[in-house]
Amino acid sequence: MRLAVISDIHGNIRALEAVLAHIQALGDIDRLVVAGDLLSGPLEPSETAHALMGLDAAVIRGNHERQLLACASAPGGESDQYAFEHTTNVQRAWLARLPATLELAPDVLVCHGTPETDLVYLCEELGTPVTLATDEVITARLAGNRQGLVVSGHSHHPRTVRLSTGQLVVNAGSVGLQAFTAEHPRRHHVENGSPHARFVVCERTPTGWQAEQHQVSYDWDAASAVAARHGRADWARWLRSGRV
Numbered sequence: 001m002r003l004a005v006i007s008d009i010h011g012n013i014r015a016l017e018a019v020l021a022h023i024q025a026l027g028d029i030d031r032l033v034v035a036g037d038l039l040s041g042p043l044e045p046s047e048t049a050h051a052l053m054g055l056d057a058a059v060i061r062g063n064h065e066r067q068l069l070a071c072a073s074a075p076g077g078e079s080d081q082y083a084f085e086h087t088t089n090v091q092r093a094w095l096a097r098l099p100a101t102l103e104l105a106p107d108v109l110v111c112h113g114t115p116e117t118d119l120v121y122l123c124e125e126l127g128t129p130v131t132l133a134t135d136e137v138i139t140a141r142l143a144g145n146r147q148g149l150v151v152s153g154h155s156h157h158p159r160t161v162r163l164s165t166g167q168l169v170v171n172a173g174s175v176g177l178q179a180f181t182a183e184h185p186r187r188h189h190v191e192n193g194s195p196h197a198r199f200v201v202c203e204r205t206p207t208g209w210q211a212e213q214h215q216v217s218y219d220w221d222a223a224s225a226v227a228a229r230h231g232r233a234d235w236a237r238w239l240r241s242g243r244v
């Protein structure tokens with residue numbers, strides 16, 4: 001079984017299209033998985049929703065899908081509000097139907113953050129920059145889930161972590177945004193050091209699950225220009241450099 005896992009697209013249609021073309025060219029993929037944070041950001045949320053809704057893929061929601069939908073009752077953060085205002089009712093109804101986690105096979109769990117919350121990084125400790133959490137902490141965050149492969153997103157930090165339980169915990173990284181600063185629950189930042197879109201291919205082999213992390217070129221200058229045009233100098237910088 002070979003899974004292509006993409007996550008944290010954040011409305012970056014150019015990065016998404018480049019990654020989907022790359023996956024198509026790889027061939028031999030049994031299932032495409034999308035691990036949440038699909039649209040929020042100052043780019044092209046509606047075009048991204050349209051592309052995702054047309055895919056034959058297993059899709060879960062992230063924290064930003066919840067936050068985007070909550071903009072219906074109260075103003076949200078800048079990125080969620082922009083995506084809320086630039087998507088259709090049909091697209092938002094689709095978001096509302098997405099599950100928070102998915103057991104794709106008896107030995108495969110997909111979640112956005114941890115299995116219990118979409119707001120906590122599964123593999124990282126907050127700081128500037130974030131660091132790798134200990135084996136014990138990651139195992140505790142799995143809350144008894146013992147699947148051989150656990151795939152997440154949320155931190156935008158591609159990782160492959162083998163736990164002492166034998167489980168492989170994989171972060172798909174982010175298709176759409178390679179660096180960011182966040183204030184909650186306390187100030188931290190992530191920076192991957194290049195603007196390339198990230199995704200991962202996970203394969204079940206006779207000796208267990210393996211992960212191949214991929215980096216894909218796309219027109220990040222064009223994406224950066226869209227962010228700048230929409231008043232987000234921070235996103236413009238993050239998109240073109242992969243640094244905060």
Ligand SMILES: [Mn+2]
Binds near residue numbers: 154
């Ligand atoms: Mn995200």
